[in-house]
Amino acid sequence: MKAILCLQPGPPESLKLTEMPDPRPGKGEVVVDVAFAALNFFDTLIVEYKYQTKPEFPFSPSGECSGVVAEAGEGVTEFKPGDRVCGHMGYGCAREKAVFPAARLAKVPDGLPLEKAAGLFVTYGTTIHALQDRAHIKPGDTLAILGASGGVGLAAIELGKVFGARVIACASSPEKLLFCKQHGADELIDYSKEDLKERLRALTGGKGVDVVYDPVGGKLGEAALRALTWGGRYLVIGFAGGEITKMPLNLTLLKGCDIVGVFWGEFIRRNPAQLRKQIEELMLWIREGRVSAHVDKIYPFPQVTEAFARLSGRQAMGKVLLKP
Numbered sequence: 001m002k003a004i005l006c007l008q009p010g011p012p013e014s015l016k017l018t019e020m021p022d023p024r025p026g027k028g029e030v031v032v033d034v035a036f037a038a039l040n041f042f043d044t045l046i047v048e049y050k051y052q053t054k055p056e057f058p059f060s061p062s063g064e065c066s067g068v069v070a071e072a073g074e075g076v077t078e079f080k081p082g083d084r085v086c087g088h089m090g091y092g093c094a095r096e097k098a099v100f101p102a103a104r105l106a107k108v109p110d111g112l113p114l115e116k117a118a119g120l121f122v123t124y125g126t127t128i129h130a131l132q133d134r135a136h137i138k139p140g141d142t143l144a145i146l147g148a149s150g151g152v153g154l155a156a157i158e159l160g161k162v163f164g165a166r167v168i169a170c171a172s173s174p175e176k177l178l179f180c181k182q183h184g185a186d187e188l189i190d191y192s193k194e195d196l197k198e199r200l201r202a203l204t205g206g207k208g209v210d211v212v213y214d215p216v217g218g219k220l221g222e223a224a225l226r227a228l229t230w231g232g233r234y235l236v237i238g239f240a241g242g243e244i245t246k247m248p249l250n251l252t253l254l255k256g257c258d259i260v261g262v263f264w265g266e267f268i269r270r271n272p273a274q275l276r277k278q279i280e281e282l283m284l285w286i287r288e289g290r291v292s293a294h295v296d297k298i299y300p301f302p303q304v305t306e307a308f309a310r311l312s313g314r315q316a317m318g319k320v321l322l323k324p
Contacts, residue, residue, distance in 0.1 A: 002324060003095035004304050005058040009049035012308035015061070017301055023099045025073030030100050032085060033070045036298065037062040037093040037322040038119035040151060041215075041240050044312045046091060053265075055091050062093035062322060066108060066118035076102045084108040086279070088121035090265060094304070096324045103272060106279040112286060116293035119151065119319035120282050121275075124291070126237065126264040127155040128278050130213065131163055133267070134260045135233045139164030141210040144200055144227070146220055147240055148185065149176035149317045151296075156213045157183050158291045165211070168203055170196060170220075172314075179317045183292060196220060200227035208255075213237060214245075221245030225259070232257040240314065294318035 003020045025031045043061045045051035066086040069079050079085065079102060087105040092098060108117045131137045143160040147153045148169035160167040161184045168187040169180035177188040189199045200209055208229030214221050217239035225234050225247060232255060239245070252259060268275045285291040296318040299307040310316050 001096035002301060003060050004062075004301060004322070005060060006047045007058050010047065012044070012047060012305045012312075015047065015304055015308075017304070020095070023097055025071055025076075025099055027074045028076060028102055029073040030069055030076055030079050030085075030102050030105060031071040031073075032065070032067040032087065032098050032100060032105070034065045034093060034096055034098050034324055035067040035114040036118035037065040037095075037098075037324075038122070039307055039311055039320045039322065040064075040119075040122045041238060041311055043091075044308055047308075053090055060092050060094040063090045064088045064119060064121040065093035065098060066114040067098075070097060072102075078102065079105060079107075084110075084114060084117075086114075086117040086120060088125070088275070094301070094322055104275070106276055106283075109283055109287065112283060115295050115298065115321060116286060117283075118321055119295070120279060120293060122264070123151040123155040123319065124159065124282050124293070125268070125275070125278050126152055126262060127159050127213075128281070129264045129267055129274075130235050130237060130262040131156070131159055131165075131211070134262050135211045135213075135235055137163050137165055137211055141165045142168065142204055142229075143211045143213060144168045144170060144209040144224060145185075145213045146170050146191075146224060147214075147216040147314070148180045150215065150240065150314065151316065151319050152215045152237060153180075153213075154183055154292070154294060154318050157185050160184075160213075162285060162290050168200065168209065170200075170224075176317060183294070191220060196223040197227045200224065204229070208232060211235065215239075216241040217245045218243035219245075222247060225251055225257070228255055228257045230256050234259045236261045292318075296320050298323050
């Protein structure tokens with residue numbers, strides 16, 4: 001089989017497309033013929049060894065994919081060859097055949113394209129956990145989303161609407177904001193031209209927003225925190241802007257607000273039953289037309305460097321996929 005391998009820490013240009021032996025499943029494992037492997041922003045960090053997960057070399061990037069079951073190992077009863085599936089591992093999916101623990105897979109219903117199923121776990125799984133479990137969002141809450149046109153940003157727009165929130169999409173260009181509007185955002189802020197804190201306060205009549213969803217970090221994070229209402233929740237999703245936000249903690253005292261960390265990968269490790277439940281909900285919402293699982297662009301394996309550049313340059317609107 002062909003596989004994209006990271007042999008040592010380095011930029012995406014150092015990734016190698018090479019031949020490897022086909023894998024065999026162990027007990028409780030399933031081999032999947034990969035149809036589409038999804039990339040997330042953390043993939044740009046993991047190949048340079050700048051992410052909290054540090055796999056042994058060599059490894060393949062891409063933490064989630066969709067495909068068809070090729071072989072089921074001993075003790076696996078819920079999957080059989082030919083089943084359409086999607087799955088999440090953290091890394092290791094950018095190859096023609098990937099081995100999954102059966103518990104990390106879900107069946108893809110007929111009628112749901114495999115390209116839409118490939119990128120469900122990380123962005124939408126993170127966002128369900130963030131909004132439901134960490135922010136305890138409720139109908140009528142105002143949700144401000146930074147980096148709203150990216151993979152997790154789009155998930156937050158769509159799931160915010162599913163949960164009954166008023167969604168304010170914040171992004172860096174008119175093109176990105178138009179994309180957000182097309183996917184359900186109620187209000188738009190171009191933070192490359194507008195004062196984020198003042199616009200958020202103006203759009204809420206001076207009250208401030210109930211929940212901030214921040215995958216960007218940096219100076220935007222502090223501005224958004226200052227725009228929270230009393231008792232608001234600021235969700236720390238990630239730092240795609242390249243800078244970790246340094247918050248003045250007196251703001252949490254003055255606003256009675258919470259800064260809430262969101263680490264979905266660790267959450268599902270500790271609560272594995274939640275994973276299957278989340279994905280089944282997402283597939284239902286896709287079939288109902290409430291979630292788009294929009295794919296930005298699909299790259300063949302030899303163009304992996306271009307795929308990474310689209311992510312690191314924050315050009316992607318929706319998911320970036322690799323195709324064997």
